[in-house]
Amino acid sequence: MKILLILKARRAAGALAGVAEILNGHGFYVSEHKLTPRDEETAEIRVIASGEGDSKHLREKVEAVSAVIELVEMREVYATELAAEPERVSGQPPDPWVERLTREWPNVLPVLKEFSAPLGETDCEHKLTSLGVDTGAVIYGRRAPSDPPTRVEAGLMQIVAPALTDLARTKVRGNTLRVMETDLASSERVDLLFLPVEDKPYCCFLSGLVAGMLNAMPGMPRVRVEETRCIARGDHVCDFKVTEIG
Ligand SMILES: [Zn+2]
Structure with a gap:
């Protein structure tokens, strides 16, 4: 390894x-x-x-x-x-945005607004997702338990949901993380956080964050995260469905 x-x-x-x-x-x-x-x-x-x-x-x-x-x-x-x-x-210095997000955690909204402001829509989706992935990995690294979870549901319950406590009201159902309420969703700059992808807006940063944390857990299969419901699409919750990819 x-x-x-x-x-x-x-x-x-x-x-x-x-x-x-x-x-x-x-x-x-x-x-x-x-x-x-x-x-x-x-x-x-x-x-x-x-x-x-x-x-x-x-x-x-x-x-x-x-x-x-x-x-x-x-x-x-x-x-x-x-x-x-x-x-x-290969030894790049840590992304200063990731550093700021993890330092100011859970007060991430101002940093995300600043990050997103100069970006165009197409760029923004990819960059917000990547930022979420990188931030999730660091957040996991700081909480890493000596006996890390190796199953998705346990990872969501023991690490992801607790890490999001001050950022979102969540519930874990099987391999899905449900977000009922979050400051990110009630932001005035909601347009920056929920970006249209094939005419379907979704929470790029949060999706990346969940994937980043889970994929940082040693012993966890690689996963991908798909948002199957989103408040920004008119659903009453955001559902992040996790699928093992090996
Ligand atoms: Zn959403």
């Missing part, structure tokens, strides 16, 4: 060596890494580690490395993901 770690660390303090040592002790080796200076003192370090090791307790050990300021994200990455999104693991 391969795992991705994103760390915020002190630049001059040998953080990578410390983290590599911990990884080796858990049966992983560093197969790729990239250090991106953030300011005079700190850097972002992205590490892809491979191996058949035990990732239990890895998080605490990495966080205990003295040069590490924060373990921003740690999750399993899949071959398909590495192939499909090379830029994700």
Whole structure:
């Protein structure tokens, strides 16, 4: 398996060596890494580690490395993901929008409005969805339990719904997440969040967010998320149906 770690660390303090040592002790080796200076003192370090090791307790050990300021994200990455999104693991600095959304969570509406404002409609759908996916992965990384759910329904109940608590009123029914009420839906700028796709508006950011969280869970099959009902289309709820794709 391969795992991705994103760390915020002190630049001059040998953080990578410390983290590599911990990884080796858990049966992983560093197969790729990239250090991106953030300011005079700190850097972002992205590490892809491979191996058949035990990732239990890895998080605490990495966080205990003295040069590490924060373990921003740690999750399993899949071959398909590495192939499909090379830029994700090739060491780009984290998207500043994702950083802002996760920092200001759950007060995301102002940030989403600002993000969407300069975008055209076609661009907006793709970009809002991708932003949701990336944000979902980071949100999951921060909550990642030591025993992550491996079934969709459990993932929705144990991680997704609780993460959305202050953002939306939700209910889980089987593999569907139902959103009854959300500030995102009552926004004055609803046009920016519900974008027409084949004349059918849907919640791009929320769809991406649900997929991003579920796909970040190690042991969870890859999933896709489809919004089968949407308040923006006149339905009384938004239903996000999750389907396993392998
Ligand atoms: Zn919707």
